[in-house]
Amino acid sequence: MCAEDVEKLVNNRLRDLKIGGNFEDALRMEVDRANSSPFTAEIEQVALSKRFSTPSFTCFKGDSDPEIHLKHFKSLMILHKTEDALMCKVFAMTLREAAQDWFHTLPSGLISSFKELAYVFTKEYTSYRTIKKNPDHLLNLHKKSDQSLQDYIKRFKAERANIIGCDDKIGCSAFKRGLPTECELYRELTISPCQTLVEVFATAERYALGDDDQIAAKKADQAAEQASQENSKRRSQPQEGAPAVESYTNFTIPIHQILAQVKDMPWLKKPSPLKGNPTKKDTSRYCTFHEGHSHYTNDCFAWKRHLEDLVRDGHYTEFIAMGAIQQIKDCDVANNEPPRKKSYGSTQS
Template identity: 55%
Template sequence: MFNISRSLFTDEIEQVEPLREFKMPHFTSFKGDEEPERHLKHYRSTMILYQNNNDLMCKIFATTLQGEAQDWFCTLPPKSVRSFNELSSVFTKEYSSYRSIKKKSDHLFNSKKNPKESFRDYVKRFKAKKERIVGYNDLIARAAFQKGLPADHQLFRKLIMKEDLTLADYFALAEKYALWDEAR
């Protein structure tokens, strides 16, 4: 259990007052499910005017964490955060397992619609998986999307009859079928 009165920052960092001219920039929150280097790069570029202020960099970084990442941060030992470089290093080590692994288009064949999953959720999950593939092959992606559908689904039957559609066309049709499934 995290004790709000115990600071994870050293006394030097904790005692520094915020700058009067500092205005909190907008940050994309890190929830623990993406590449830590990407988040650090975004954070550093947003805080570029304050990069020489170690104390501010540490304190503000903590506000960019949410969910599991915030929980992780709160497990750090009291007074253990001495510098932003140290914090960055510990953060990167903790979340290094989320580094992108280059996958090929055929990886999409692992996506199947689960029986209890809504059609809309399957499409959303498939799109997210496709986005992680650099230079995906449209033909393979279409085949994988179609193969992931139940054979008795109306869209599956429609797709096997149409050969001239792109993946974007598949997703447009899928949206229509998602609405139809939800109306039933």
């Protein structure tokens, strides 16, 4: 029985089973339908064999391609395809939720064969059918600029697998067309065209190995360059917790001698006391500025910074060379420093 015959038979049976009459008749028919089966009496009377083991099906809920579900069902029931009643009853067991509700709304005695059941099933869910791709779809595939040759091969194979009836001539032409014209594989397929798609893929796989090596080498070079830049940046910046490098004026005498000469001046500010336990400090190192043990006066950062501020205010310039004074002036101008209390070069202390 061809598809047209099945369609005609089912439509005629539906017309014969139309509900007619008054409300009471319609209500009685609905009750009868709830207690009846969409299958004919011949199918209902066939009992399932005790030796039959129901396969593990993926159930159909009414929201996917009906043809895919039919193919799935037929492949698992291939050993029983000649047993029409068994095919019908087992197929009904694969329906769930909305699809199960639909099945029980079918008129009583409508289905007399699995072909009829398959017809009404696909007709009901035809809007969920997947649009099949034709071989021309492959002509739209192109290798992207940032895509490796291996990835292009995989994508092409995956798309071709979804196309039924794609011959090698179209496949070979589409694969080559999707390659950049400057690609070495494109030139190879032009000079020595392959007769089958298997040969095209084999040739492409050889080129893909070289392509992968080039990509890996490029990534390695980029990683090495990035690491070199990060190392250079790390060397140019002070490490976390390390004191910043400071630049101090070069004096003509040691700074501890300067402190000895100016320690009684009114503009000299006393520093904060040294922190830490005095009993644990190195008593061999004494700082006159802090008046405590811990470090030498010449190594005291607090005295060095305070001395720089005093110099910029015009004090103690007699202890530095005129060239150094000019450098301080230039630095202040560059940093937009405000005017100092005294002009540089003053000999007052």
